[in-house]
Amino acid sequence: MKPSVPVITVTLNPALDKTVTIERFEYGGLNRIKEMRTDAGGKGINVAKVLKNFEVNASAMGFAAGYQGQVIRDKLETLGIRSVLTEAEGETRVNLKVVDESTRQTTELNEPGFTVDGALLEQFQKALKSGAEETSIIVLGGSLPPGTPRDYYRSLIEIANTQGIRTVLDADGDALALGIEASPFAIKPNIHELEALLGDTFDSTERLIGAARTLIDGGIEYVLVSMGAEGSLLVNRHEAVRASPFPITPVSTVGAGDSMVAALVYSFLHGKSFEDTARWTSAAGTITASKPGTQVCTLQEVEQSVQLVELTHY
Numbered sequence: 001m002k003p004s005v006p007v008i009t010v011t012l013n014p015a016l017d018k019t020v021t022i023e024r025f026e027y028g029g030l031n032r033i034k035e036m037r038t039d040a041g042g043k044g045i046n047v048a049k050v051l052k053n054f055e056v057n058a059s060a061m062g063f064a065a066g067y068q069g070q071v072i073r074d075k076l077e078t079l080g081i082r083s084v085l086t087e088a089e090g091e092t093r094v095n096l097k098v099v100d101e102s103t104r105q106t107t108e109l110n111e112p113g114f115t116v117d118g119a120l121l122e123q124f125q126k127a128l129k130s131g132a133e134e135t136s137i138i139v140l141g142g143s144l145p146p147g148t149p150r151d152y153y154r155s156l157i158e159i160a161n162t163q164g165i166r167t168v169l170d171a172d173g174d175a176l177a178l179g180i181e182a183s184p185f186a187i188k189p190n191i192h193e194l195e196a197l198l199g200d201t202f203d204s205t206e207r208l209i210g211a212a213r214t215l216i217d218g219g220i221e222y223v224l225v226s227m228g229a230e231g232s233l234l235v236n237r238h239e240a241v242r243a244s245p246f247p248i249t250p251v252s253t254v255g256a257g258d259s260m261v262a263a264l265v266y267s268f269l270h271g272k273s274f275e276d277t278a279r280w281t282s283a284a285g286t287i288t289a290s291k292p293g294t295q296v297c298t299l300q301e302v303e304q305s306v307q308l309v310e311l312t313h314y
């Protein structure tokens with residue numbers, strides 16, 4: 001019997017994340033690297049890593065190319081994550097994450113990635129359709145590789161909708177703007193992505209809730225907005241809760257947003273209350289922000305800290 005796979009994550013543009021730590025980053029100067037690590041990255045892949053830690057069976061689908069693509073597959077296999085990454089031509093990107101120890105800030109340098117063609121994209125749609133037969137949630141995350149039509153997420157969400165599968169979209173720019181036209185079940189923009197999407201700035205929680213409700217009126221069920229150290233806001237048609245993270249020493253915030261997406265999926269699968277969902281997503285993001293490289297939170301760490309998240313109801 002085939003094992004049931006409740007979640008598929010889609011990463012069309014994966015990356016080998018190379019995180020370098022520098023004592024004090026000097027723009028325009030010579031910077032000596034103190035520590036370095038590489039992780040399998042890309043938003044959907046990070047979500048799959050967290051779900052693995054949360055004991056949820058997930059399949060990481062998408063593309064990969066060349067030597068770096070194989071490194072990613074091998075790393076996922078070592079982590080015990082099932083991956084179905086269709087081979088593309090060229091080479092998978094290396095995304096450089098520079099952690100400045102003095103400011104605790106991370107600067108990200110993301111490559112565009114390999115180029116894909118129409119035939120490969122069509123093949124992927126078919127693979128997703130048949131792979132999703134036993135799936136209840138599909139997560140679509142990250143940038144689209146060059147050659148991908150900007151409305152590709154919309155087409156994948158439409159496929160999921162016709163199969164009665166819930167979707168969570170975490171993208172920015174046109175990929176997000178066009179993707180939401182198909183009414184994904186949930187989205188997780190950060191505040192900057194949301195402001196860019198709606199062409200406005202939101203200087204109060206009330207205004208932010210109003211913006212989220214505009215999207216909900218368009219057919220999305222849940223909007224989770226992340227705001228870095230300022231925490232997050234979870235909104236649906238009836239409720240809105242702001243979550244303030246517990247104090248941490250940020251080490252590398254890369255993957256923090258993806259950990260929130262994974263906790264959102266986990267909360268949906270376990271039928272958690274709206275309030276608990278706000279706690280779980282916040283705790284997951286916060287713990288990952290306190291870890292080096294693209295390393296992510298564990299189930300035990302999140303369970304131990306959910307009660308430390310402070311909630312404000314609106």
Ligand SMILES: Nc1ncnc2c1ncn2[C@@H]1O[C@H](COP(=O)(O)OP(=O)(O)OP(=O)(O)O)[C@@H](O)[C@H]1O
Pocket residue numbers: 189190191226227228229230231232245246248250253254255256257258259260282283285286289
């Ligand atoms: N400096 C910080 N201190 C405490 N918590 C943080 C900090 N930075 C991030 N977090 C936690 O991580 C969550 C997600 O952060 P952020 O809004 O930066 O996500 P993001 O931009 O989607 O990140 P990424 O795309 O790199 O995964 C926040 O809601 C918060 O809980």
Ligand SMILES: O=P(O)(O)OC[C@@]1(O)O[C@H](CO)[C@@H](O)[C@@H]1O
Pocket residue numbers: 013015017040041042043046095108110141142143144254255256257258294
């Ligand atoms: O360039 P994209 O696809 O928008 O984002 C890719 C990326 O920055 O997102 C993840 C963190 O969320 C990293 O693992 C990866 O390098």
